[in-house]
Amino acid sequence: MSHAFVEVQQAAKRFPGATKTAPPLTVFENVSFQLQKGEFVCIIGHSGCGKSTIMNALAGLDQFSDGSMVMEGKEINGPGLERGVVFQNYSLLPWLTTLENVRFGVRARWKNWSEREVTEHSMKYLELVGLKEVVDRKPSQLSGGMRQRVSIARAFATKPKLLLLDEPFGALDALTRGVIQDELVKIWTQDQQTVFMITHDVDEAILLADRIFLMTNGPEARIAEAVEIDLPRPRNRAEIIKHPHFYTIRNYLVDFLVNRSGDLRVQENEPQGMRYPPSINPVNLDAAVDAPTHPPEATPAAGHEEKLVKFTPKEIRHG
Ligand SMILES: Nc1ncnc2c1ncn2[C@@H]1O[C@H](COP(=O)(O)OP(=O)(O)OP(=O)(O)O)[C@@H](O)[C@H]1O
Numbered sequence: 001m002s003h004a005f006v007e008v009q010q011a012a013k014r015f016p017g018a019t020k021t022a023p024p025l026t027v028f029e030n031v032s033f034q035l036q037k038g039e040f041v042c043i044i045g046h047s048g049c050g051k052s053t054i055m056n057a058l059a060g061l062d063q064f065s066d067g068s069m070v071m072e073g074k075e076i077n078g079p080g081l082e083r084g085v086v087f088q089n090y091s092l093l094p095w096l097t098t099l100e101n102v103r104f105g106v107r108a109r110w111k112n113w114s115e116r117e118v119t120e121h122s123m124k125y126l127e128l129v130g131l132k133e134v135v136d137r138k139p140s141q142l143s144g145g146m147r148q149r150v151s152i153a154r155a156f157a158t159k160p161k162l163l164l165l166d167e168p169f170g171a172l173d174a175l176t177r178g179v180i181q182d183e184l185v186k187i188w189t190q191d192q193q194t195v196f197m198i199t200h201d202v203d204e205a206i207l208l209a210d211r212i213f214l215m216t217n218g219p220e221a222r223i224a225e226a227v228e229i230d231l232p233r234p235r236n237r238a239e240i241i242k243h244p245h246f247y248t249i250r251n252y253l254v255d256f257l258v259n260r261s262g263d264l265r266v267q268e269n270e271p272q273g274m275r276y277p278p279s280i281n282p283v284n285l286d287a288a289v290d291a292p293t294h295p296p297e298a299t300p301a302a303g304h305e306e307k308l309v310k311f312t313p314k315e316i317r318h319g
Pocket residue numbers: 015016025027045046047048049050051052053054218
């Protein structure tokens with residue numbers, strides 16, 4: 001029996017073809033991985049490879065077409081309070097105020113708490129994401145970044161054992177993003193949560209993750225590799241770029257996204273069955289990639305999304 005905190009085995013997702021005669025779409029298949037308790041894992045891959053679909057399944061909001069997923073030995077077959085989710089699209093209740101949106105989650109989590117305890121705890125997390133002044137506003141009266149912060153506060157406040165984050169910082173400006181990344185690391189460290197996070201930002205993934213899963217392009221995507229990030233903690237953005245391993249890791253990830261993610265399809269005659277992604281430590285590979293050891297050029301390669309290859313050291317609060 002597996003001792004992993006979360007175990008996904010041979011997951012696949014298929015959708016019916018767009019027309020009656022069109023073949024079904026296999027978004028991904030043969031996706032198997034484990035998350036260890038307390039681990040911070042990021043998953044990166046090009047748009048459409050199925051990252052959100054995997055996350056929705058872990059959240060219990062969708063199901064795989066094949067395969068299984070288990071958390072602490074129990075099958076995941078619906079949403080649960082032990083799993084907290086931050087979506088790209090905030091998913092707030094529009095008729096509730098900012099505070100009520102957070103209180104809603106906190107009250108559900110700790111049913112025996114007094115109203116005062118629920119409010120105080122909710123306020124603590126709203127303060128943490130810098131929203132103390134707007135707690136009485138409804139989501140429609142907030143900016144996109146503010147709504148995302150409410151959603152982050154709600155997820156953090158409920159202290160789930162597994163925190164599922166789908167590009168949670170996408171709508172935030174660089175400074176706020178740095179501050180909230182710091183808070184996420186603090187909460188993760190204090191509460192010993194396990195985090196599974198989708199990001200398109202390579203630098204963010206290196207800053208936060210213990211391991212980064214690299215997904216090949218869809219259709220028929222899979223997790224090709226699990227890259228170990230051996231940079232010492234605590235990490236801060238200003239310092240890690242000076243670490244001798246930083247650019248080796250970064251170049252390896254960018255090389256995957258730009259050059260290799262489309263070529264790593266399952267071969268026709270490759271044996272099927274359970275396949276965990278191999279663990280890769282780019283620093284220990286001989287000439288891991290034929291790439292420079294300085295920041296990649298700011299100009300993205302033709303045909304690739306700018307956000308994937310752009311080098312943007314962001315400001316971050318030192319703490
Ligand atoms: N209900 C559906 N019917 C048909 N295809 C779908 C459906 N939902 C998702 N897909 C397809 O599944 C694929 C994976 O979608 P998903 O949102 O998981 O990708 P992603 O890797 O998270 O992308 P992004 O990085 O853009 O968010 C896409 O090609 C999408 O078009």
